[in-house]
Amino acid sequence: xxxxxxxxxxxxxxxxxxxxxxxxxxxxxxxxxxxxxxxxxxxxxxxxxxxxxxxxxxxxxxxxxxxxxxxxxxxxxxxxxxxxxxxxxxxxxxxxxxxxxxxxxxxxxxxxxxxxxxxxxxxxxxxxxxxxxxxxxxxxxxx
Numbered sequence: 674x675x676x677x678x679x680x681x682x683x684x685x686x687x688x689x690x691x692x693x694x695x696x697x698x699x700x701x702x703x704x705x706x707x708x709x710x711x712x713x714x715x716x717x718x719x720x721x722x723x724x725x726x727x728x729x730x731x732x733x734x735x736x737x738x739x740x741x742x743x744x745x746x747x748x749x750x751x752x753x754x755x756x757x758x759x760x761x762x763x764x765x766x767x768x769x770x771x772x773x774x775x776x777x778x779x780x781x782x783x784x785x786x787x788x789x790x791x792x793x794x795x796x797x798x799x800x801x802x803x804x805x806x807x808x809x810x811x812x813x814x815x816x
Contacts, residue, residue: 676701678762678780685784694789698755705758708747721800723793724750726757728801730808732769732815740769740812744805753797759784760801769816772809777802 681701688694708717708727719726728746735741743765746757763780764772781787787795 676704676758676762678759681759681762682780682783691785691789694785695752695755698759699751700755701758701762702748702751702754702756705747705754705761706745708745712745713747719797719800719804721803722748722753722797724748724753724797726753726797726801728757728804730805732808732812734816735768738816740809740816741766742769742772742805742809742812746801753794756786756790756794756798757801760798760805764805769809769813773806773813 684697685694688697708729712729713725713727717727717729719728726746726748728744731743731745732740733743744761746761748754748757763775763777767775781798786798790798
């Protein structure tokens with residue numbers, strides 16, 4: 674997927690109603706590369722999501738020796754797959770410290786997600802962010 678978080682924020686600002694925003698979420702979710710059956714394991718599954726969500730984290734070392742994380746994800750639900758796209762766009766290519774310092778609530782507020790997601794989807798979104806933050810903490814501890 675080539676959509677970055679600034680593009681998502683800009684598109685959300687442009688779209689007037691939530692029906693269009695949901696359609697956009699579905700569209701960007703469909704752009705995610707599909708995970709293979711071998712990658713859809715319990716180890717990669719995000720706990721706390723009603724829908725099935727899988728997240729794969731790759732940690733590389735930047736030129737300065739700092740861990741840089743990238744994420745690939747997928748879901749069996751279309752809107753949730755779009756939320757996976759939002760989360761991966763927000764965090765991909767950031768250092769572990771940048772991930773931990775990101776004000777996720779501010780970004781989600783700018784998108785208006787907390788007011789337009791069901792409680793189950795909001796919990797799932799928080800679970801995805803929690804998993805990414807845990808992976809960032811583990812990468813920092815291992816560095």
